Amino acid sequence: MILQATIMTTLLLHATAPADPDGTTARARLSDLLAAQRGAVLASEPAVAAADEPAAADPSISAVYPNRAFLERTLDVTISGDDTEWTDAVAVDFGDGIRVDSVRVASPTGLVARITIDEDAALGARDVTVREGEVEAVYAGAFTLQAPLAFKVLKGTRAPGSILTGTLVQHDISTPFDPTENTLYVDEPGFTVDYFYAQQYRAEFALLVDVPVAPGTYDLHVVSGEPGSQVRSTGPDILPIGARTPLELKAGDNVGTLAEPYGTVLYTFTPPAEPTRVTFTVTPGVQGASPVLAVLPASGRFADLIAADVRVVVDTDAPEPLYVIYWDAAGAEKHDFTINVATTPPPPPETEPNDExxxxxxxxxxxxxxxxxxxxxxxxxxxxxxxxxxxxxxxxxxxxxxxxxxxxxxxxxxxxxxxxxxxxxxxxxxxxxxxxxxxxxxxxxxxxxxxxxxxxxxxxxxxxxxxx
CATH class of the missing domain: 2.60.120.380 (Jelly Rolls)
Incomplete structure (x- = not known):
C-alpha cells in the first residue's frame, strides 16, 4: 500500500506540469519516477543479514582395509580418514588382543598400521580408534576377527572315552595347509591324534579322547609348514566334550545299544584279584556293522591301549578296572550289540632258561x-x-x-x-x-x-x- 501511494503521489504531481515539446523533461520525469519506485521497494524490504561462514567438519575414519582378519596373524591394515590431519604423533587402537606393532603415516588422511592378533583375542566385530592429541576418531564395528580353523564334519560321541573323526577346514586362504608337514593337537592332556591328512584348505583327522578328560570345550590347533616357516591356526572352543559315566560289564553276555553312527559306548569291567584271563568278544546285531572293542587299562588312556579288535584278551592279576569302548567303524545306524565277557585262568608262563x-x-x-x-x-x-x-x-x-x-x-x-x-x-x-x-x-x-x-x-x- 505504501508503494502504491508513493507512485500515485508522484504521478499526480507531474500531471500538473506544462508540456515538454522536445521530450527531455519527460525523460527526466520518467527517470525520477523509476528512481522513486526503486527507493520505495528497497524501503519496504527487510534487511538481509550477512551469510555465516560454513562450520569446520569433525575428523572421521572413512574406511578400513582389510576389514577382517584371523587369529594369530600379522598383517598391514590401511585406514582412510576424512578432514584429518594425521601426523607421526598419531596412535591407533583395535581393542584388546590386537597389538599395533607400527603405524606409518602415508598422508594426512591415510595410515598403514601393522598389527599382530593374539590366539585368544575375542572373535567378532570391534571398533577402530585413531587418536592424536585431544582429537579422536572412532569407526564402530569396522574390523572383524575370525577363527581360521573350523569343523566341516565331526563324527562320534563327544564324551570321554571316545573316537572322533571328521574334517577340518582352513578359512584363511592366505595360509593353506602344508602338503606334508602338519600337526594337529589340543593344549590339554587326554587327546591323542591317530591320523591327520591335509590337502590345502581341508584335513581329515581321527582324535582319541581319554576316559579321564573333563567335560568342557577345547581349542584345536594345527601347526603347518616346515620348521622356521610354520603357521599355527586355532579353532577356539570348537570341541565340546560332555560328561559320561561308564556302564558296568558283567561276566557273560551284555546287550548294549549304539545310538548314533560312528558313536561309542563306554564300559568298565573289574576283574578278580587272582590271576585271570579276561576275554571280551563283540557281536553286532545288524548287518553291515564293523564293530571294534578298544580296551584300555585303569589309566583310561589311549596311549596305554591294550588292544582294539572284535576279540580282545587281557591277562590280569589285580582288581583294577578295565575300560571297554564299543565303536562301529562302518557307521551303521542305531543298533544293538552283545559283548561277551569270559574269565578263565591265564596260560602258564614259559620256564626259563629255555634258550637252547x-x-x-x-x-x-x-x-x-x-x-x-x-x-x-x-x-x-x-x-x-x-x-x-x-x-x-x-x-x-x-x-x-x-x-x-x-x-x-x-x-x-x-x-x-x-x-x-x-x-x-x-x-x-x-x-x-x-x-x-x-x-x-x-x-x-x-x-x-x-x-x-x-x-x-x-x-x-x-x-x-x-x-x-
Missing part, C-alpha cells in the same frame, strides 16, 4: 603259553609230543600279544632240533601265524621263537600251538 633246544619248555600239543624275549638276541624253545594218531597233521603256531609291538619269528623242527618243518615264518607283521609241513613220525616236535631282524621294542608274547 635241550632246555625247551614242555607244553601240551594244543596249548597256550606266555613267553618273553628279553632282548633282540634272546631265543625261546618249546617242545611237545605228537602221538601216533596225530602223524600227518600240521603244526599251527601263532604268536599274539603280550605286547602289541613284540616282533617275533617262529620255526618248527623235528625231534633232532635241526630238521625244519617248513620254517622260518615270513615276517609279515609283528605277530606270526604259521603252519608247518605235515609231521611224519610220532615223538617230540620243537618250536623256536626268536626276535625278528627289526629293532627291539617289546618282548612279551603268547604262543598258541595246535595240531590240525
Amino acid at each position: 633246544c635241550a632246555a625247551a619248555t614242555r607244553v601240551a600239543a594244543s596249548s597256550s603259553t606266555l613267553g618273553s624275549l628279553r632282548d633282540a638276541t634272546d631265543v625261546d624253545w618249546f617242545v611237545f609230543t605228537v602221538e601216533d594218531a596225530d602223524v600227518g597233521k600240521t603244526v599251527h603256531v601263532r604268536t599274539q600279544p603280550g605286547e602289541q609291538t613284540t616282533d617275533t619269528i617262529v620255526e618248527v623242527f623235528a625231534g633232532d632240533c635241526t630238521t625244519s618243518l617248513g620254517g622260518p615264518s615270513p615276517d609279515y607283521a609283528y605277530h606270526e601265524d604259521f603252519t608247518s609241513s605235515p609231521v611224519t613220525t610220532a615223538g617230540d616236535i620243537y618250536v623256536k621263537v626268536s626276535h625278528s631282524a627289526a629293532a627291539y621294542s617289546a618282548g612279551d608274547y603268547e604262543l598258541v600251538i595246535a595240531l590240525e
